[in-house]
Amino acid sequence: MTDVEVRRESERRSADGAVEAVRVRGLSYQYPDGREALRGVDLSIAAGESVALVGPNGAGKSTFLLHLNGLLPGKGRGTVGHTHSFGGGNERRREASVWIDGLEVNDRNAREVRRRVGLVFQDPDDQLFCNSVIEDVAFGPRNLGMSAAEARGVAEECLRRVELLEAAERPPHHLSFGERKRVCLAGVLACRPSVLVLDEPTANLDPRGRRRFIGLMQAMDATLLIATHDLEMVLDVCGRVVLLDGGKVVADGPTREILADVELLERHGLERPLSLSQPR
């Protein structure tokens, strides 16, 4: 390890010495058309935390999530403007802005980062591309290098966790929206991620499906980052809320504190959850 690397290693550790599950520093991103999606986002999430990422449409939530998996900078190379720098210098290489478990998100680490970060997309049809549920759930484990039998075992276990083992051989288009959503979750769990990132997990679900999905999220022991408009769900699942607007973090704090701040919420196009305004 060189001196620089040692310094960076220590930078990644928070005050109590634990490696942060997610560390983002000065992350900026411009879409190829010049639109600025993220302007210097800073965020740290400790292992085991459940964090909600809220904000109006177009705030940059989904763009931010894609960065955690190293999916975005790779595409827009050349147009990516990362505004911060470590110790200046004319380094040509892209400046790191995101670390997962202390691991820098870059092309070299992409494989390991993607194993650690499980990303559940909003539209299950984007994620389920195989012709049977079991194949789809086994896709991740297969990519991790497991044998077919091993991958199948893991897939079955994950399907059991989301209570869909009996649907294993069915094609995804025969499942309900809520079931497809749960298969997506199983497919991501099958990669055994340490950080689980969900984009609008409860959108378009019926109340029963939503309840069920919330129960599953509550049972997770991985670090959770959930982008959502469903603030009632946030109250149930997350201990901390990060409010993103205009590509920046505008508020970050305990869920009940932030979601009770009516003025703050309304300024950023959100609404105080009903259950907080009613005396219990």
Next chain:
Amino acid sequence: MPPDGLERHRHASSPLHRLDARVKLLGAVALIVAVLALPVVAWRGFGAVGLLLAFLVGLSGIPPRELARRWLGMFVLVAFLVAMIAPAHPDRPQYGLAAVAVGILIKNGLALLTMIVLAGTTPFARLLVGMRKLGMPAVLVATLQFMERYRHVLIDEVDRMATARRARTFRRGGALSWSILGGLIGQLFLRTFERAERVHDAMIARGWDGTIPSDF
């Protein structure tokens, strides 16, 4: 989406359903080649193949009505082909136009029927495994697999777009104008393109490295 007509029968368990997909695949191709190799007017040959197919259909337990429905779906196309080919067919002077036309129709019908029986007795996933084991390139098999998966998503999307369009079209009946139809197709293309990007992202997110596993 509920299963369509043939899909309902795909998971039955007749002897034909249980047969290895590879055998069925090779058998179907062989039968089709045989039908195509027959002269345009070969009533006995047609009869023999027809009998064989009737036997297979009986074995498979697929209701003949379902098969006929499928076949009629293709009939417009086949009839168009017959109208184009029959008048200029080299055997026309020998047998007459009607016989040649009926001959082409029967040959087409038998080949199609073979395909429909194959499709009706083999779940698509198993068909793909069969193709793979027979040595078909992985990229082709994967492409077929994507086609089958997103066919349904795409049809749903077209339905939704068409419904939305209808909800704002205040004329009664009549065909959509070309410009509207063009816009619809263009939009569908764009949506498909964007979806492809997202699907690709989702695959990469689960560790896909660009290679298609050999037993995919």
